[in-house]
Amino acid sequence: MTDRVLLSIENVTVDLPTPRGNLRAVDGVDLKLGAGRTLGIVGESGCGKTMLSRAVLQLLPKKAKLSGRVMFDGRDLVSLDRESLRKLRGRSLAVVFQDPMTSLNPVLTIGTQLIETLQEHLELDLSTAKKRSVELLAAVGIPAPEQRLTQYPHQLSGGMRQRVAIAIALSCEPELLIADEPTTALDVTIQAQILDLLAREQRRRHMAMIIITHDLGVVAGRTDEVAVMYAGRVVERAPTQALFKKMRMPYTEALLAAIPKIDTAPHTVLPAISGRPPDPTRPLKGCSFSPRCRYAVARCHAEKPGLTAAETPAHQFACFHPIEIEAGVPA
Amino acid sequence: MMQQSAPSADPLLKVDNLVVEYFVGGKTVHAVSGVSLEIARGETLGLVGESGCGKSTLGRAVLQLRPAVSGTVLFDGHELTAMQGDRLRKMRQRVQLIFQDPIASLNPRRRIGDIVAEPLVIAGMKDPEKRNQLVSDVLTAVGLDPALVVGRLPHEFSGGQCQRICIARALVLNPDFIICDEPVSALDVSIRAQILNLLEEMKARYGLTLLFIAHDLAVVKAVSDRVAVMYLGRLCEVGPSEQLFATPAHPYTALLIEAIPVPDPDVRPAESVAVGEPPSPIAPPSGCRFRTRCPRADQQCVTEVPELRRVAPGQFAACHHPLI
Numbered sequence: 001m002t003d004r005v006l007l008s009i010e011n012v013t014v015d016l017p018t019p020r021g022n023l024r025a026v027d028g029v030d031l032k033l034g035a036g037r038t039l040g041i042v043g044e045s046g047c048g049k050t051m052l053s054r055a056v057l058q059l060l061p062k063k064a065k066l067s068g069r070v071m072f073d074g075r076d077l078v079s080l081d082r083e084s085l086r087k088l089r090g091r092s093l094a095v096v097f098q099d100p101m102t103s104l105n106p107v108l109t110i111g112t113q114l115i116e117t118l119q120e121h122l123e124l125d126l127s128t129a130k131k132r133s134v135e136l137l138a139a140v141g142i143p144a145p146e147q148r149l150t151q152y153p154h155q156l157s158g159g160m161r162q163r164v165a166i167a168i169a170l171s172c173e174p175e176l177l178i179a180d181e182p183t184t185a186l187d188v189t190i191q192a193q194i195l196d197l198l199a200r201e202q203r204r205r206h207m208a209m210i211i212i213t214h215d216l217g218v219v220a221g222r223t224d225e226v227a228v229m230y231a232g233r234v235v236e237r238a239p240t241q242a243l244f245k246k247m248r249m250p251y252t253e254a255l256l257a258a259i260p261k262i263d264t265a266p267h268t269v270l271p272a273i274s275g276r277p278p279d280p281t282r283p284l285k286g287c288s289f290s291p292r293c294r295y296a297v298a299r300c301h302a303e304k305p306g307l308t309a310a311e312t313p314a315h316q317f318a319c320f321h322p323i324e325i326e327a328g329v330p331a
Numbered sequence: 332m333m334q335q336s337a338p339s340a341d342p343l344l345k346v347d348n349l350v351v352e353y354f355v356g357g358k359t360v361h362a363v364s365g366v367s368l369e370i371a372r373g374e375t376l377g378l379v380g381e382s383g384c385g386k387s388t389l390g391r392a393v394l395q396l397r398p399a400v401s402g403t404v405l406f407d408g409h410e411l412t413a414m415q416g417d418r419l420r421k422m423r424q425r426v427q428l429i430f431q432d433p434i435a436s437l438n439p440r441r442r443i444g445d446i447v448a449e450p451l452v453i454a455g456m457k458d459p460e461k462r463n464q465l466v467s468d469v470l471t472a473v474g475l476d477p478a479l480v481v482g483r484l485p486h487e488f489s490g491g492q493c494q495r496i497c498i499a500r501a502l503v504l505n506p507d508f509i510i511c512d513e514p515v516s517a518l519d520v521s522i523r524a525q526i527l528n529l530l531e532e533m534k535a536r537y538g539l540t541l542l543f544i545a546h547d548l549a550v551v552k553a554v555s556d557r558v559a560v561m562y563l564g565r566l567c568e569v570g571p572s573e574q575l576f577a578t579p580a581h582p583y584t585a586l587l588i589e590a591i592p593v594p595d596p597d598v599r600p601a602e603s604v605a606v607g608e609p610p611s612p613i614a615p616p617s618g619c620r621f622r623t624r625c626p627r628a629d630q631q632c633v634t635e636v637p638e639l640r641r642v643a644p645g646q647f648a649a650c651h652h653p654l655i
Contacts, residue, residue, distance in 0.1 A: 158382075188590045188591060189586060190608060220593060259594060260547075260553035262552065266573065274525070
């Protein structure tokens, strides 16, 4: 853990005006990521995980209001001008989105899109850029890369498109790659391939990576640290090993318990979380999870718990009644 | 013809050598190529496979929403493939369908009460009071308060609640058989468990038989008595859930099981267990359709289509080189 801090998200809040009132998508999030490390951000839809990643990329909707600081490699991205941001994005800060069909331009060939990125950021001449593109496509496991350069995104399968999106993201050797649900749109056997590919390239390039997902299974074996988000806030964060060994926040525990496991016997009643996440335009006074929490007491409904440290400072949770028991992965 | 496990002497649904093809731009898509299966009364059969394997097409072909090229579908002894018009409509009242996207499958301009009552109207129930009573009963059964729900529009509900409404609509005619096509794939993890539990509860309460189609093996296992694995239009393997997952015989089943991310950091993800991608169903490989991705494939797999064969009690695999 001696790595320098590459990304530091400091007290970031994102507000979105909606016809129903202000929607607080991200609520005072603090996170740090060291160079070459992998962070998993886990949460359900609407928990603010994607908005948080957009805040880091400075790709928030125009109407959104952001407060706090996003320090990347010593610079505050929030106060950076558009030109410097444009240079940074794609160069040292890259992103892979959930749906490769929407992140690739449908009317440009794969080659044009790759070569454009390389020429824009690295100022390579055409033949060098072309050569690099072929190498990149080969590196992400695309067969017959030379021929692919002349193909359009619609001629490729979903998995192949995501590989192309990853190749573009990796093309300028970024220091940080944000992968926002990179495998959600893909089939399970392809998902494993793409996650392997990301992990391999991350190690090889000593690149920092943020994996945003709703699936605790995706982060378990592939991240150094995990942050669990609920209703716009980080409710638990810990080194991955420590988190799965001992979950302290009842939401994290309930989320893991609610997933059917491969060793769940047929017709077992699943421990479902009752109710649903709170309306983000009507913030609760107390802990956002309290209406669904089986441990909640009066204080939980009245007061918002802050992040406090567990045994180690690296493991933090926002709960007045953390789970004390040593928990393995429930079967 | 392919042989099939016989879970009971009198299955509710019997699909025999069903072939469904689409014609796209002058080419033939081999969506379902000779699938045979049976579902016993009161049983849940899980059907898994990746996108494009034909599992949804199979579900629709059972309901005759998609004409079959050949093969038969016997429902409770009646041959649906030979039925048309009113007779088919009557029979369809006993078979209902629940879709993946609960919000898209509800008409946004109609009130929940009308949406859930519509199957009753179509079935010819004229008495509005009786209809309202049935709607109210079924909404209560799926965990919604009829008084609060019937007058509202779909957009006022979350995805999980919309799926409850879809389930209520499917149940209102008191069907025997429900085809659930990826019913929880669009839902969040915490809501998914609620809906799976609800389906199990409704199955017991209404005495249902289910065909549960999904791509997530763990989800399928949680609700199914038996599981059928499909790849590129053909069945690879069928067997009792526990047994199939403990001792898969088909290399594709094993691959699917291995590819599931396990929420345990001590379980290292197996590196690149999956090779390649599924070929196009327009030009499926000769012989065994999985052979292009199979580590055990040899010359026999290229030339000979493997038939479903018994590999263990109740377990059948279509493989020349099964793992057990």
